[in-house]
Amino acid sequence: MSLRNPDMPRVNIPFNLPELVKSAFNKARKNGDLNFYPTQVTLLNINSIPFQLRFSPSLANKPKPSPSPSADKKPPFNPFANPSPALLITPVTINHQPTHNLVLNKFAIVPEHFILSTKEEKPQTHLLEAADLEVAYECIRAYERAGRELFVFFNSGEGSGASQGHRHLQLLDVERMREGLEDEGGWDVLAKRLGRGETGEVPFWTVGERIPEEVTGEGLREGYLRLYKEAALKVLGEEAKAVEEMDEEGEAMISYNLAMTREAMVLVPRRAEGGSVRDGEGREVGWLALNGTVLAGTALVKSEAEWDALRRDPRQVEEVLGRIGVRNEDVAGGSN
Template sequence: MLSVKVPANLPELVKAAFNRARASGDVHFFPTQVTLVNVNSIPFQLRFSPALASKPQVPQPPAPSPDAEPSAKEGRPRQPQKKSFFDPFDNPPEAMLITPLDPAHNLVLNKFAIVPEHFILATRAFKEQTDLLERDDLEAAYACIEAYHNSSENDDSGSELYVFFNSGPASGSSQPHRHLQMLPVRRMREGLDGGDGGAWDVLAGQLLDPGVRRRVPFSTFAEPIGPGADLLGTYLRLYRRACAAVLGPTAAAAGASQSEGRPDGEKEARVEYNLAMTRDVMAVAPRVVEGTAVTAAAEDGTGRKEVGRLALNGTVLAGTALVKTQAEWDALRAEPEQLLEILGRIGVPTVPAPSPL
């Protein structure tokens, strides 16, 4: 049984908080444009989200002190926990707070919403985004998923919740304070025309199918979950598989404690990755880069020019790619094969990446 209890009317609380914050200007949200792109026969959302252009740069963590703890990653000292950056999750303002989630978390609105009612589960005390998740993080996230599933607000599958986590810069992480992001699936369908709305579904929920996993251009690992599941055990197994994919099986196995069920003494993740959760599936995708350049034909016909960079976070495991400029949006719609190429480069490719256009 989950140790974290969330309000049964969570969807209504989120909706009310979002509407208030949008009206007061505390949340930045602009209606998005969306189209579907075929990625190896997988319908992938390409979503133009102008709100992302207003998002500030990633906060710079403080320089490491001489006595900082060693990092789990090679050759880099672990960052101290003393903060010298703006932390939106430290005592969040009333306008952004949806509800405290005892004993250790808050639910807050995402200031730069990509869909309406985009919200966040953040640890109340500062914890590192690059550390391994803990049992209470996963149980709190799943309790939110269950609240949406059980809500009477909607009678169809649109009442489900998609949860994702970005660990490390290559995963699209933009805030050092640990947080998981949450998107109502019915809101993720907004903007899709009738036929398209039925064609698209959350990618993570399909990743138990080996045929789907083979068609995804980057490696993914998935296991079934459900009420009463050992979420931490599932997460650690998937994390180790991601480590093996990036580091090799020998290095990934080093330090693992079979008796405790988690890497011995390991606190900071050794690889960067995205995590996704639905009610039925947990999935992890190891990451090596956040994204690559988007190009378009030069007006003078002399070749190609870079018009932007597509940066992908955990929404990629929902089958969604977010663009923030008109130039990127136009280029990727005109040449959707570019999206396939970029997806093949962000993690461990399932097939050799195609040559650049």
């Protein structure tokens, strides 16, 4: 990754970003402009990896948009095209040009969950640009200056957990992700371990690399493309000869999740969004869906039946994790 040019203008991320996010979240929650869904949490041991399982009973009642009559079809609502002033934290510029917005997640599981969306409508399935990665990393650095950690993730493509077509990355305060854990049991953001090459017994293959102390947006994108190309080769196999000469713009060839921490960038190719959950009698009681938070070592369920079944038999979580991407044993030479 290339080093930062000291004369390069910085992204205009506010120095006090963590306080801005906290204040905006508290105000929006008080005024009813966002929905916060409290959770119960437990730690599961997945092949010696502490993995958070959270249960939100009220999430099952999350409001859903009413279907439009077939004769009057409208495009899906885009919350990022013109973000609500009540949810907007701050616009972002690079070289004084507006490029992104930081907005609160209207449906929050973790307090102060916020989103980095492109100001211009760009596809979620297209490859990330240097500006996307640069702004996300400057948010991470803003939290680091305040003595806090930020976990960033990106969902792209079918099976990745992506739910909006307008390009956006999601940002979570790690301290808020720990809330509810009476005994942290060694839990930490999984991507940090994966970025150091400590894949251990993770049930799915990942590729990652460390981020230098000083790095440009272009340098971040170089690293991202290296990870993406390696993952595409693993997924597409013999069909992936074009990957080496692929266009580094436009539509991605695979579905994947990307995670960023202060120290590392990690990518997991995706083949499925999740898997079924069964009770002690073998009856299907739900579905465990996973997005980029899987790279933090967390999962969420919406029903008590799923909650009870997975706590009783954590092997089901391991089985689903093994199905969502490429198994380590299917990769020549084992893990990355």
